[in-house]
Amino acid sequence: MKPTPLPKQKNLRADCAWVIYQILENGKSSRDCLERVQRRHNPRDNAWIQEMSLGVMRKLPLLQNWLRGLLDRPLKGNKKVIEHLILLGLYQLAFSRVSQHAAVGETVNAAPYLGGTGLKGLVNAVLRNFERDGLADKAIDNPIIESGLPKWLYKAIDNAYLDDADAVREATNAMAPIWLRVNQGKISRADFIASLEDADIEFQLSDQHGDGILLSKRQDITSLPGFHEGHFAVQDGAAQMAAQYLDAQPNERVLDCCAAPGGKTGHILERTPSLAYCLALDADASRLARVHENMHRLGHNPEIKQGDASDLSSWWDGKHFDRILLDAPCSATGVIRRHPDIRWLRKASDIDNLALLQRRILDTLWTTLKPGGTLLYATCSILPQENREQIQRFLANNEDAILSPIVKTETPEKPGRQILPGEQQMDGFYYARLVKSISK
Known part of the structure; x- marks a missing residue:
C-alpha cells in the first residue's frame, strides 16, 4: 500500500482516520501514529483521537461488515483512506457519545483534508443509510465478527482455552485500567x-x-x-510480578534482556538497589531511548546496551550473570486490551517465527547464566506455543535446567504461571522460573 501522508492541515477526524489507515494498511503501531498526530492537537482532542482510533480497532470486523453492505465497491488507490474515515463515522454513530449530527456532518467535512473532496457525497450517503437502516441494532449471527478478533486468533484462543475461551476473548476486549x-x-x-x-x-x-x-x-x-x-x-500489575519472581539479591550481577522501555529494569533496581551490576539490553535503538528517559526520571543508573540477545559477541563481556530476566519478544496477545491494534498487526504465521526467536534467545542466554543462577522467562502472550510449550521443550533438552515453581501446581509437563487478561485486573502474562544446576 502506497503511504498516505499526514494531512497538511490538521483536522480532528481526518487525522484520526489517517491513524486508522496507517495501522490497517501500512502495519504501523498505534503508538507511532498517535505520537505524530497528537503533536498537532490539544490534550482533550488527543484523548478523543486515541479513544476513537482504538475503538475502531476493537470493533473492526463489525464495522467492516457494515461497510461492505453499504459500499457498492471498495475504494482504491489514494481514495482508500476515505474508507477508514467512513469506518470512523460508523464507530461514532454506533458506539460513541458523539451526536448523530456531528458524527455525520463533521466526518463528511473531514474528507477534503484527506484528498476526498469529490467523495463527500459518498461519505454522507453511507452514514445516512447506516442510520436509516438501523444497522447498529441488527444482530450479527457470526461469533468471530462479534468477538472483534481476527479469525486466526479467535481459533487459537478456542484451542488453548476450550470452555474458558469466551471469557478470555471477552477480557481481551475489555478496557485496561492504569x-x-x-x-x-x-x-x-x-x-x-x-x-x-x-x-x-x-x-x-x-x-x-x-x-x-x-x-x-x-x-x-x-x-x-x-x-x-x-x-x-x-506498569501493569502483571508486569510488576517480574521483579518479585526474579528476586535479585544484593551484590548480584543481573541482566534484563529485551528491556525496553525499562519498567522491569527500574523495578529490579528499586527492590534491590545494591546490585553489583545491572545490564538493560535491547536490540532496538529507538526503544532504548525510552529506557534512558525512564531511568533518568526514576533516578536509576544501570548499564544500557544495544545488542542482539542471540549474538553474544554484540554485547556480552564474558562475565556470567546470577540472575537473568528474559522478557522475550512475543505476540503480545496478552495486552491486546491495552493495545487493540496488536490484533491487526499480528498474523498466524508470526507465532511460529516468534517461537523460533524465543528459543534461540533462551538457548543463548542460558550459556551466560552461572551454575546455581536463576533465569525468569516472561512473555505478555496467552498462547501456549510461546509459553508453556516453549519451557517444556527447554526443560526436556537441557539436563542442567531445573524448574523453580512460582505456583504450587507447576510440573515440568505444565510449567509456569499463565496470567489471563483481566485476572485480578492484570494484563495477560506468562512467567516460568528456571535454575541452572551446579553440576550436570
Whole structure:
C-alpha cells in the first residue's frame, strides 16, 4: 500500500482516520501514529483521537461488515483512506457519545483534508443509510465478527482455552485500567498514597503488589503528583510480578534482556538497589531511548546496551550473570486490551517465527547464566506455543535446567504461571522460573 501522508492541515477526524489507515494498511503501531498526530492537537482532542482510533480497532470486523453492505465497491488507490474515515463515522454513530449530527456532518467535512473532496457525497450517503437502516441494532449471527478478533486468533484462543475461551476473548476486549508502581527508592508507598489523596485522585490497592496502585479513573499521567520527580512509573500489575519472581539479591550481577522501555529494569533496581551490576539490553535503538528517559526520571543508573540477545559477541563481556530476566519478544496477545491494534498487526504465521526467536534467545542466554543462577522467562502472550510449550521443550533438552515453581501446581509437563487478561485486573502474562544446576 502506497503511504498516505499526514494531512497538511490538521483536522480532528481526518487525522484520526489517517491513524486508522496507517495501522490497517501500512502495519504501523498505534503508538507511532498517535505520537505524530497528537503533536498537532490539544490534550482533550488527543484523548478523543486515541479513544476513537482504538475503538475502531476493537470493533473492526463489525464495522467492516457494515461497510461492505453499504459500499457498492471498495475504494482504491489514494481514495482508500476515505474508507477508514467512513469506518470512523460508523464507530461514532454506533458506539460513541458523539451526536448523530456531528458524527455525520463533521466526518463528511473531514474528507477534503484527506484528498476526498469529490467523495463527500459518498461519505454522507453511507452514514445516512447506516442510520436509516438501523444497522447498529441488527444482530450479527457470526461469533468471530462479534468477538472483534481476527479469525486466526479467535481459533487459537478456542484451542488453548476450550470452555474458558469466551471469557478470555471477552477480557481481551475489555478496557485496561492504569496501574502505577511506586518508586520506593524515592518515596514511600504511604507518602505517595497521601499525595494522591491530597489531589483527590481515586485509586485502589492490591494485596499482591507491594509497590502497585490501581487508578480508579483514567488520568493524564504527567499531571499526577510526583511524575516529574520520578515517584512512580506506569506498569501493569502483571508486569510488576517480574521483579518479585526474579528476586535479585544484593551484590548480584543481573541482566534484563529485551528491556525496553525499562519498567522491569527500574523495578529490579528499586527492590534491590545494591546490585553489583545491572545490564538493560535491547536490540532496538529507538526503544532504548525510552529506557534512558525512564531511568533518568526514576533516578536509576544501570548499564544500557544495544545488542542482539542471540549474538553474544554484540554485547556480552564474558562475565556470567546470577540472575537473568528474559522478557522475550512475543505476540503480545496478552495486552491486546491495552493495545487493540496488536490484533491487526499480528498474523498466524508470526507465532511460529516468534517461537523460533524465543528459543534461540533462551538457548543463548542460558550459556551466560552461572551454575546455581536463576533465569525468569516472561512473555505478555496467552498462547501456549510461546509459553508453556516453549519451557517444556527447554526443560526436556537441557539436563542442567531445573524448574523453580512460582505456583504450587507447576510440573515440568505444565510449567509456569499463565496470567489471563483481566485476572485480578492484570494484563495477560506468562512467567516460568528456571535454575541452572551446579553440576550436570
